[in-house]
Amino acid sequence: MFGLEISSVPVILPGLETVLQADFKQMQWIMNAYTIACTTIMMATGTLADRFGRRRVFIISILAFGITSLICGMAQDVAVLIASRFLQGLAGGAMLIAQVAILSHQFQEGRERSKAFGVWGIVFGVGLGFGPIIGGMILAVSNWQWVFLVHVLIAVVTLLLVFVGVTESRDPQARKLDSMGIVTLSLAVFGLAYFITQGPTLGFDSPQSLGVLAATLISFALFLYAEKTHPHPMFDFSVFKIRNFSGALMGSIGMNFSFWPFMIYLPIYFQSGLGYDPVMAGLALLAYTLPTLVFPPVGERLALRYRPGIVIPCGLFTIGLGFMLMKFGSSLEHASWLTMLPGCLVAGIGLGITNTPVTNSTTGSVDSSRAGMASGIDMSARMISLAINIALMGLILSQAVYTQLKQLLPGYVDSTHLRALAESVAAGSTFISPTLNAVLPSTAMHDALTHGFGILMLYGGISVWLLAAISVFIFAPAKRVLATN
Template sequence: MPKSASRNPLALLAICLASLMFGLEISSVPVILPALESRLQGDFKDLQWIMNAYTIACTVVLMATGALADRFGRKRVFLLSILAFGLASLLCGLADSTTFLIASRAIQGLAGGAMLITQVAILSQQFREGRERSRAFAAWGMVFGIGLGFGPIIGGVILALSSWSWIFLVHGPLALLTLGLAISGVQESRQARAGKLDGAGIVLLSLAVFGLTFLLTQGSTLGRSSVMTILLATLVCFIAFIRVETRIPQPMFELRVFRNRRFSGALLGSVGMNFSFWPFMIYLPIYFHSVLGYSSLHSGLALLAYTLPTLVFPPLGERLALRFEPGRVIPLGLFCIGLGFVAMYAASQLGAGNGLVMLPGALLAGIGLGITNTPVTNTTTGSLPADRAGMASGIDMSARMISLALNIALMGLILVAGIGAYLRRSLSGVLDAGQLRNWAEQIAAGQGPAQGMQWLADGSVQAALAHGFGWVMLYGGLSVWGLALLSAMTFAPWRRPELSAPAPCSGRR
């Protein structure tokens, strides 16, 4: 066995540990949000930003890291990102305020995004033989899925045995172990003629995403003139981004690739999964904790019904895609996610207070995501030429993170609006809109009746929260159904059958 090949198991172990850490920081944190709200004295907007700071920061750094790693060395950037992730995780665990935690989460997200994109680059570079490559990508995808799928129960167990800070502090020793394995196993590689960094595109897209997210979370507290100013600035940034990407020789997003029906149809699948399934997981622990009365540990166990199918069903999704083509399987998976959300909505309205009635809908949504995820990834990277696979992967990851960040904010807005509608209907007399919104946000954060809300202590708080969650579930179902229809129309297998033929995917020969 060549010396370089003998280092591959260590490299794969390092990459898998890094993917585990990244996945855990998305899925384990939602379980501890009620504890963070009470112990750090945060409000509902703070809880949203604790999650969004991570996802937005990941989006900001994804495309930039690919270019930097190609130029300065993929191993070097990977090692730096692991070190930065470990240090940022320690800062998160030591936070004594929501402001400090949000700032630390942003740093953690920057490091996590860099860590994620270099994992894919190193796997592609170091594992080139067909069978070894296929096994390496399969192991990486499985561990990444374990991090996402088991994160809620891991978070609940840690919170039950210790404090919320260990959700973050545990990544310190894990990062050191990963760093040692990566130093020993990962081979250095770089691109001889690396492309230039699209700094203008990165900045403009990041400002546009941040501006829209800020409006969704903070718009209600701003005056009309401030809202219009931020909205105008966001639109200007987005239009400028499109203009820049069409004019520079080496753009971050080569917009011509969206003319490829297979690529665009699969990308709508990426957006659909992160439009409903993953952002809703941020709020489900609040539903379990405040409506159903579950502890953090029980909330984590309940979330397994939602996340476990995402680990079990990807092989079925891949087989279906090979037999029936991705252009049919991806919209079908999105439809199944939507069906799960509509079923959860119906269950929440008919059997509020009983977690078992939510089980079929949660399972359906998880099955839909499990069926969709693998065909989406394979189709986005396999529908473009090999020299554009890196850009295809970057666009796919960016679409997922942008959709996740925006819908964390949008679902929060819908949740508060639904709770406010319930309170408005239940109250008699003239209401102060500002006070009503404050009450709705307190309820959405999982707080009990505050001053002036004691009359709600008879169970109306839970009823208001259940009503708001009904709105969110309905939105999740209808929106993903809309994206399923768009994806099907984009693939259009009935009109252009040649575009639906399975494309060769790296690692599957």
């Protein structure tokens, strides 16, 4: 369910601009409400699952995910959909954390654990891999609501599987919930995402934007204070001294600086940049997502043979290489899904190699009784970086389109209208007002969108390469110690 929810919803976003009259920022918030809610609940879930039982929390979260998916499917207004997506994100984040904690406790031996997480990666990849085409086919035969309503049916099946196969477990050392840490971290993430998303409209140097930024910094400072003073913090900073944990965490962040946030915008490129319908766009996206289904077991075997300190940075580098190939493919004169295919495949392979070794390393580098806390930090790092980069990629895309349009209209003085046009183009719209239609070249909108996506792919590639280098640096001292011994 969690994988399918990530990859099927982006396919319907271009259509929501027309159906629900959603603008570019609202489309961003349809995704970011979900990711910020995941971040809000994840650390609380880790503690609650350790304390009250991972199976119990898992069952509650599955029920909540089914109910909130029903609410999303019934939404008739974009504001209602954003609010219900936040509720769905709360349930989804709780569901994912409880799931990883259960796997970590129920499968503790080396090969058994690797096999379990390999299967987990495959199942997660099934949702991710087939999500785009499922979303496109749902749009073709029915309506966008069923992209959410399908989870109601899957939730029923999942509950039956949990009752049959999951044993209860808890951490006898679990303590009181870190409420202040949860609230302050959530406010900091929301504030930063809001600052990035709304900054172009409000003005980054406006009193409103500066006030949001100040509140964000204060919230983050309070979070650090809360974690240092709480007797049982949700972020136990001592685990960052474990190099395997910290190096793997760079892998979590790297995937969500590149692969996952770009998933939100790639359907726009396929539909508006290359002119494909939702079904064809979903088929084209399979090259991006299907490798995440095939390669998690390969990543686990490589990690067992060569250690995560080698596999994780190499996986991140491969993702970056895929982004550079996608940029090259999109810049060709007759760009199509075929020119994008090599880059999509390579990026997906890199993600498949990286994902399960990261998850296994973060939870496996601490005692099994602290699996909930470790998985909570890992998944929170993923969701925080994802939420920030959904907003940041949206800003980069719209700013690149705006810059391109401004070059085509050097004498156009209404920057507010031009920025609104750039955001509309970034969202996939091809409508031009009659006034601008008379002065813009016929291909201006398409060229601006293609230019914007080229900059976005460059950002994704460079950022994940930088994080791969940081991961190597963190892992490297451990190698030197082993060599000395």
